[in-house]
Amino acid sequence: MKKLKKHLNKILEANIINFVALNNGKKNITYFCETNKGKYIIKFLTPQFLLKRVDVEYFQKIYNIIITLNNSNPKFIAPLTNTNIYSVNKWGDRYFSIFHFINSDDDHSINRTHIKEMAKIMNQFHNMASDLQCNLECMFDKYVSKLFKNRNYKCMLNPYYQDYKSINQQLNTCLIHGDFAINNVLFKGNDIVGLIDFDCLSNGSREEELIRACRNFENKLDKQTFVSTYLKSCPTKLNLTRDIVKKFIIKDFINEVCVYYFQTKIKNLESKDFKILLNQSIKEFANIDKLIDEIWEIIKYENSIC
Numbered sequence: 001m002k003k004l005k006k007h008l009n010k011i012l013e014a015n016i017i018n019f020v021a022l023n024n025g026k027k028n029i030t031y032f033c034e035t036n037k038g039k040y041i042i043k044f045l046t047p048q049f050l051l052k053r054v055d056v057e058y059f060q061k062i063y064n065i066i067i068t069l070n071n072s073n074p075k076f077i078a079p080l081t082n083t084n085i086y087s088v089n090k091w092g093d094r095y096f097s098i099f100h101f102i103n104s105d106d107d108h109s110i111n112r113t114h115i116k117e118m119a120k121i122m123n124q125f126h127n128m129a130s131d132l133q134c135n136l137e138c139m140f141d142k143y144v145s146k147l148f149k150n151r152n153y154k155c156m157l158n159p160y161y162q163d164y165k166s167i168n169q170q171l172n173t174c175l176i177h178g179d180f181a182i183n184n185v186l187f188k189g190n191d192i193v194g195l196i197d198f199d200c201l202s203n204g205s206r207e208e209e210l211i212r213a214c215r216n217f218e219n220k221l222d223k224q225t226f227v228s229t230y231l232k233s234c235p236t237k238l239n240l241t242r243d244i245v246k247k248f249i250i251k252d253f254i255n256e257v258c259v260y261y262f263q264t265k266i267k268n269l270e271s272k273d274f275k276i277l278l279n280q281s282i283k284e285f286a287n288i289d290k291l292i293d294e295i296w297e298i299i300k301y302e303n304s305i306c
Helices: 002-012 058-071 112-129 141-145 149-167 206-214 220-233 241-262 271-305
Strands: 016-022 030-035 038-044 089-091 095-100 171-177 185-188 190-194 203-204
Touching: 002 016, 002 030, 002 089, 058 095, 058 112, 058 203, 095 141, 112 171, 112 185, 112 190, 112 206, 112 220, 141 149, 149 241, 149 271, 203 206, 206 220, 206 241, 206 271, 220 271, 241 271
Parallel strands: none
Antiparallel strands: 016 030, 030 038, 038 095, 089 095, 171 203, 185 190
16 A cells, blocks of 8 residues: 555655545445545556456547546546546556546435436436547447356346347437446535546447436436436437337346456455345346336336427
């Protein structure tokens, strides 16, 4: 830890006053760093599941997009530090990025106003990102092919995966955040002050992000509020059918299984925590049709009145 702090002192050209590991997600991967010149978030980058090493070029692409979006609207996207500090920095055999700390509420409880603001900011992000010409490949199919080397998972999940693969529709392609969840949107009071965690940024569709985001809200009224607000502010008509909803909920579930399965194999993370999450996701498959119907009924109704 002392060596890391000394390294950061040199990069930031400042003296560290406080340095604390944040355990909101992957343990000991992200740190809060307070210096005599400012506050920062130090985020260590983990390898993508199919790689043994961090794909620096991949993260550099993501951060170039963040910089571009910050220039368009620096209000709500977690900003990287100034340009004389590299977007991806190396320390030993590990890589990290430095972000400015965003002062926000610690409490993640949300109200109806928060939900509406989240839907508006997701639409705003899609509008901005749709103008960018870039290619960030979604690795989902490659993750699945690797997961299916385990016969048990292939036997259990392949029928669902084939359902996902069988649907081919023209969707509203754009860059999507990929993990638009409550804990990745920072609030101060009722105002959004930050959108963070772009590791899953990729080419996708508005439909996919909307459907996936619905799963983050526990009750039906919250889902309705989010969908209604997003559709009312969306500048284009979305291609929303039950098959589309089914496709992306199946994809989301299988993606979760891939994430938790591969994370249990990374030694520097708490594998037991991911095993618990893995088992929870597998159990939820038993009720997937119920979830599909619930989200589809909400989207169908809100789409018809917007």
